[in-house]
Amino acid sequence: MEPVTNLNPLERLEAPPMLYKPSSPVEVTVIENTRLTPENYSEEIRHIVLDLKGTDYRYLEGQSMGVIAPGEDERGKPNRVRLYSIASPAMGEPENPSHVALCVKRVVFEEGQDTFYGLCSNYLCDVKPGDKVKISGPNGKRFVMPRDPEVDLLLFAAGTGIAPFRAFFMRLSGLPAEERSNIVLYYGSRRMEDHVYYNDLNNDLGNLADSKNVIHSALSRQDPKKKMHVQDRFRLEPGPVEEALKRGKFLIYICGIKGMEKGIEDVFRDIVGPDSWDQTKQEWKEKTIWNQEVY
Ligand SMILES: Cc1cc2nc3c(=O)[nH]c(=O)nc-3n(C[C@H](O)[C@H](O)[C@H](O)COP(=O)(O)OP(=O)(O)OC[C@H]3O[C@@H](n4cnc5c(N)ncnc54)[C@H](O)[C@@H]3O)c2cc1C
Incomplete structure (x- = not known):
């Protein structure tokens, strides 16, 4: 795939500044x-x-x-x-x-x-x-969700990294389809028990999933023979991301366990092409197309 070089910086909403400092909570x-x-x-x-x-x-x-x-x-x-x-x-x-x-x-x-x-x-x-x-x-100002429905949202979560994406899903819920971004979420947990907001105990995400909000789950400890991490799921089913890259207006958000970004980057490198990856990643970072919050 050709490197994406013609992307315009996407307009971001002005995020509220820090209203309460830790010293005056x-x-x-x-x-x-x-x-x-x-x-x-x-x-x-x-x-x-x-x-x-x-x-x-x-x-x-x-x-x-x-x-x-x-x-x-x-x-x-x-x-x-x-x-x-x-x-x-x-x-x-x-x-x-x-x-x-x-x-x-x-x-x-x-x-x-x-x-x-x-x-x-x-x-x-x-x-x-x-x-x-x-x-x-x-x-945090960089991780903010855009309001433009033409921007595809490519989301990657592991563990409690799902928290901001619950907010993204809820933000768009109830809006007519044409006013909603396409969302593809790759979501990794150990087992269904800690696949939070997407299981029997609480299904907030599942209730909002539809053809425009697609969730791909990865469970690393459910079945010892089929250990799957979020990047494995992405590698298996890269289709929605490839389509978004072709459309050319997208934002990437990675949230959760430190280190998860490495495996995700490997898949993107293969999709974009190893020769142009470094240049593309640099551009995505500069234009805040690539956003990660790992801890
Ligand atoms: C932008 C951002 C968003 C986040 N969002 C979430 C979220 O949505 N949900 C969530 O659960 N967490 C989130 N976190 C993580 C959260 O901020 C805390 O880091 C986490 O809850 C641990 O804090 P703590 O006070 O319980 O642990 P701490 O007391 O701070 O300890 C945490 C780590 O410090 C080390 N450590 C400290 N003391 C010792 C010791 N005596 N011996 C050995 N090791 C020690 C260990 O490595 C330990 O894992 C986020 C972090 C960031 C930066």
Whole structure:
């Protein structure tokens, strides 16, 4: 395939600037904290809804929110902020426009004899409705979703990287087909149990999938004989991406586990052609066609 060199920089919406700094956060109320993975499942991922009522907080799809866990660090300073992708569209959750959702994984890992609990994720996973949470932001201007329905959205998610794409899907829901972008989402998890927002426990994505919002799942631990990561699924079914590249007006968003971008880039290199890939990638980065948020 010829390198795409004639793309115009795509117009982006002006994302709201940081309205609340981590040093002067605003307090909001927890509305809901629901487990998205089964109780007996090893990974714990939760859907946490906060109420922004009474604040000036506003955001666009693709931005993140800062959360400051209570207490101080070992130097006696307030705990540092952690970022969480906003999982709601700019108009808020369907039941209430001031409600905003986060998708948070509890970070727990073993190191030798010790078990380490991530500070902020464990704090958030344990909050209860009515609790107050200090938030900052919004953060991030590059990952914002465009409003032009002619722009195809090529989305790649692994783990909680699905959060901003729930917001993208919800943003377009209910609009007539001609006012919606084509979305193709390649979505990787370990098993169906942690394929959050796209399984029996919560099917927010599945409910919004149709011929313009297509989801390709990849499960790495469901079947030991068929380990599939997000880049494997992309390699198997590159058709929708190839068509979008031919149409020439597209944005690429990669979100989730650090390192996932490498395998995805390998597939793009093969589609575009190894000889022109470096030049194309450079151009896509400069024009913010290639956007990644991995952590
Ligand atoms: C733009 C962006 C968006 C994000 N979106 C999401 C999201 O939607 N959902 C989500 O769940 N997460 C998201 N994250 C990750 C999130 O910000 C936090 O990094 C994550 O929740 C872990 O924070 P924590 O406070 O629980 O863990 P921390 O206490 O910060 O620990 C995290 C890591 O620090 C290291 N570490 C710290 N202390 C020790 C120690 N004593 N011994 C060994 N290792 C240690 C470990 O490597 C550990 O994995 C996002 C990050 C970014 C940058």
